[in-house]
Amino acid sequence: MKNKSIDEKIKVLRKTIDGIDESILDLINQRLLFGKNIGEIKKKSGSEILDIAREKEILDRLAKKNSGPLSNDVIFHVFKIIMAASRDIQTEYPVYESMNNHIDGLGCLDYSRQFFDEKSTFDIFGVMGNPVVHSLSPFMHNFAFNFFSLNSVYTRFEPLNLKYAVSGIRELGIKGVSVTIPYKESIIKYLDTVSESAEKIGAVNTIVNRNGFLEGHNTDWKGFVRALEKHTKIKDKNILLIGAGGAARGIAYGINIKEGQLFITNRTDEKGRVLAKEFSGEFVNIHELGKLEPEIIVNATSVGMYPYTEVSPVDESVFKSGGLAFDIVYNPVETRFLQLAKKKGFKTVSGISMFVYQGEEQFKIWTGKEFPAQLLKEKIFEKIYNI
Ligand SMILES: NC(=O)c1ccc[n+]([C@@H]2O[C@H](COP(=O)([O-])OP(=O)(O)OC[C@H]3O[C@@H](n4cnc5c(N)ncnc54)[C@H](OP(=O)(O)O)[C@@H]3O)[C@@H](O)[C@H]2O)c1
Incomplete structure (x- = not known):
């Protein structure tokens, strides 16, 4: 008799939990649909789906509001998965980051x-x-x-x-x-x-x-110099560097060390100007690239990287006759930027070599051992193309 009443109580509580679970499920789906609306607005304005500052703000706010018994650590994990699922649903080619x-x-x-x-x-x-x-x-x-x-x-x-x-x-x-x-x-x-x-x-x-x-x-700068010098000397070449982020800084340094003539352009002028000043380069606004005739053009932005593979940081008018185009993006191997350059008779170099050479330098720092670089280039190529 007593056991029956315990079973009954558990049954009632479980029924309540089932109802709460269904409400949570419904709320998460509602949240994702609002996120999807934001994703569509972002897509039209060309903004990035991932907004780290916004995600951090959400986690901080929830941690402050939390009155328990859920710990803030658990909130962090649960909401990171929900936010990643929200990003997945906003992306044309979801990668199931969640x-x-x-x-x-x-x-x-x-x-x-x-x-x-x-x-x-x-x-x-x-x-x-x-x-x-x-x-x-x-x-x-x-x-x-x-x-x-x-x-x-x-x-x-x-x-x-x-x-x-x-x-x-x-x-x-x-x-x-x-x-x-x-x-x-x-x-x-x-x-x-x-x-x-x-x-x-x-x-x-x-x-x-x-x-x-x-x-x-x-090790980025060493990887870049090694990969580029497999194809051409850097000394005295006119080189247009697109981008002013962390990787671009290493590349500007490498071009300086190897005495190339550096021109820098960037989406955000101010960052490009600062970088040009630091590395004795000339800043050129992205809409005025027509006046340059660079022998080497390097994409050091993340534009064109998987899954947003249909875009290039510059249009084809930037590629005059002949020269070399180097994209540090390595997935896909042939980016839109490289396709446009190829159409104009440019020799093209993908980011795979730089990626493997910078990795080789890292591996040496960590283990003192020489990387199987050539073998790795082949393996990475196979991996990207699922061969
Ligand atoms: N192959 C390799 O070994 C290797 C090594 C390092 C990095 N990478 C790749 O290089 C890329 C850049 O890395 P990072 O560390 O330099 O990143 P970062 O510090 O975040 O810099 C990103 C750069 O890309 C520009 N950018 C981003 N989105 C843009 C857009 N929609 N339109 C125009 N410009 C845009 C940024 O311009 P703003 O200044 O205007 O924001 C900035 O110049 C990544 O794809 C990374 O995977 C490859």
Whole structure:
């Protein structure tokens, strides 16, 4: 009799929970539809779907409003998944970030675990940025760790609070981190030291953790110079650099070191002007590129990167007769920018070589070992095209 009444009570409570779950489901779907409306407005105005500042503002506001018993950590995870699902629904080619964000790290670990026995420990490395769901760095570095049979694994980190993320690297003994959009410049103030070139560039793309002491390096510029010099000398060439972000800073530095003549253009004039001044270049407004006849044109913006592959940062009138076009975007291998350049008789270079060479430099800093660069270029090409 007593048991029956307990069962009855549980049944009633469960029924209430089922009702709440259905309301939550309904509310999440309603939220996603509002997000979809915003996505359509953003698409018309050409704005980015991901707005990190807005996402952080939401998480901070909810944490303040939270009266428990749910912890703020759980709120963070639940809403990160909801916001990623909202981004997925706003995108023409969804990548299911909402799932990937949470399973991809584990996916990398599972991939690597097959090489270890149960009792072995392994060193952790990763790429840190937002978003990093498309990054091929985990594929590249895990391949190299496996190639050398190292007990190491490389995963993805997508923090919203950079300061806490850097404390995490130190405290958890994460051995090395690749830094990407949008943290290459802002991370410097949290590190213990930076290399001379990274300091001059003002951007770090590689962190090495030496027993809790964090060193910052920049390998983008070396990767760029090596990839370009496979095709042509840089010295005395007129080079138009499109972009003024973290990667563009490294490239401007490399062009300086190799004594090329630098011209810079950027969507936001002010950032382009500052970069041109710092690296003895000439700033040219993006609508006045017609007056230039560059021998080399470099796209150092993220425009054209998967999944927004139909766009180019400049139109075809920028490509005069003959020359070399270099896109640092590596997925797709032939971007819209490179297609336009090819039509005008330009030689084209994709970002894959730079990507592999900058990765090779990172790997050397972390392990002291030489990367299987050529093999990796082939593997990455196969991976991008699902061969
Ligand atoms: N191949 C490689 O090894 C390699 C290495 C590093 C980076 N990358 C790639 O390079 C790209 C840039 O990386 P980053 O770290 O420099 O990023 P970042 O610091 O965020 O800079 C982004 C640059 O792109 C411009 N931009 C962004 N959206 C634009 C749009 N819709 N129209 C015109 N310009 C736009 C920005 O202009 P504003 O200043 O106006 O915002 C800025 O100049 C990424 O795609 C990254 O994956 C490749």
